[in-house]
Amino acid sequence: MSDWRPRLIASDMDGTLLRSDDSVSDATVAELDRWRAEGVPFVLATGRPPRWMHNVRTVLGNGTAVCCNGAVLLDLEPMEIIDEAPLEPDALQAITAALREHQPTTWFAVEYGWQFRHEPVYRPRWDVNVPGVAVATLEEMTAAPAAKLLARHGSMDPDAFVELIEAVVGDRATVTHSSTDALAEISAPGVTKATGIGRVADLHGVGPEDVVVFGDMPNDIAAFEWVRDGGGRAVAMAHAHPDLLAVATDVTVGNDEDGVAAFLASL
Structure with missing residues (x-):
């Protein structure tokens, strides 16, 4: 898969995209901007709720966030919820x-x-x-x-x-x-980060074989399995939970070493 390139990039936030001080490094922003300039959308996939997304919006500017582990899709630019799958x-x-x-x-x-x-x-x-x-x-x-x-x-x-x-x-x-x-x-039953990322991927006409997803905790497992089984790349941080490492296709360096940017640059 040395010549493989994603058509959609998805990443967890805490412990993955964000450094320990809750920031996104300049190097990571520059790498994401490079991919977005080439027409590859970037999707945040997080357990965080929409009301916790204001700070990262100021860094990334726009895009879609899969919030609440897949239950909410948020359009970052206007900060509007565009889809929900709630527990009744x-x-x-x-x-x-x-x-x-x-x-x-x-x-x-x-x-x-x-x-x-x-x-x-x-x-x-x-x-x-x-x-x-x-x-x-x-x-x-x-x-x-x-x-x-x-x-x-x-x-x-x-x-x-x-x-x-x-x-x-x-x-x-x-x-x-x-x-x-x-x-x-x-x-809600069946709602995971995988279903949330899948909905965004469908909007862009992209299948799991063309997705790379980054994560570090068990709430990323469903997304990893969806991408891995579909032929894409599931990239765990070096410090990731053992259960997530077990289903990863790749491992990158830690979040404080800009592991997301490092892996994307290697592509």
């Missing part, structure tokens, strides 16, 4: 009731895209004293469709907690994780 209220209520029964000290938050609600005991790690974030009861949070349900536990082993969530949820939703905490991210 009946599913939210059934899932939270079952999880609370099996592990009573599980606490919940709900991501709506532009808004975030969390139970009083659920302590947000980043969204503190900012607009759009508020405390709510579980009944209030699950009364409207949501892009993503978050389940957190304060003391369980992270992998054991995610396994518990997966077992209880079953096929009622898609469960993934991208944190070192005991935090599970729950989306």
Whole structure:
């Protein structure tokens, strides 16, 4: 595949495109601009909600972002949501009731895209004293469709907690994780970064064989498998989670060494 070149580039943000200080290096911006000038679109594929995309928009300017692990497509230039695949209220209520029964000290938050609600005991790690974030009861949070349900536990082993969530949820939703905490991210059935990137690829007339995707955590696995099985390139960062490394076609250097730019330059 030495002469292979992508027709679409997709990348995770945290731990992948972004350096540890939350910045995108000048070298990475220049490399992405070079590809975009040649007509190759760049897609962000992240667990982040749309309201966390303002800073990266100032760097990249335009393009499409797959947010909330595939549940939301965001047009970066006008900052407008162009497609959604939410969890419906009946599913939210059934899932939270079952999880609370099996592990009573599980606490919940709900991501709506532009808004975030969390139970009083659920302590947000980043969204503190900012607009759009508020405390709510579980009944209030699950009364409207949501892009993503978050389940957190304060003391369980992270992998054991995610396994518990997966077992209880079953096929009622898609469960993934991208944190070192005991935090599970729950989306509508079948919704993953793969489905989100796939929708964008379809808009550009591109198949998985012509896509390169970069990532570092288990919430990238579905996208890696979609690209790998379709003949494209699934590129893990050197520090990536072992489960992601196991399904990668390639490995690049870490995010603080501009691994995305380095791999693209090698093409």
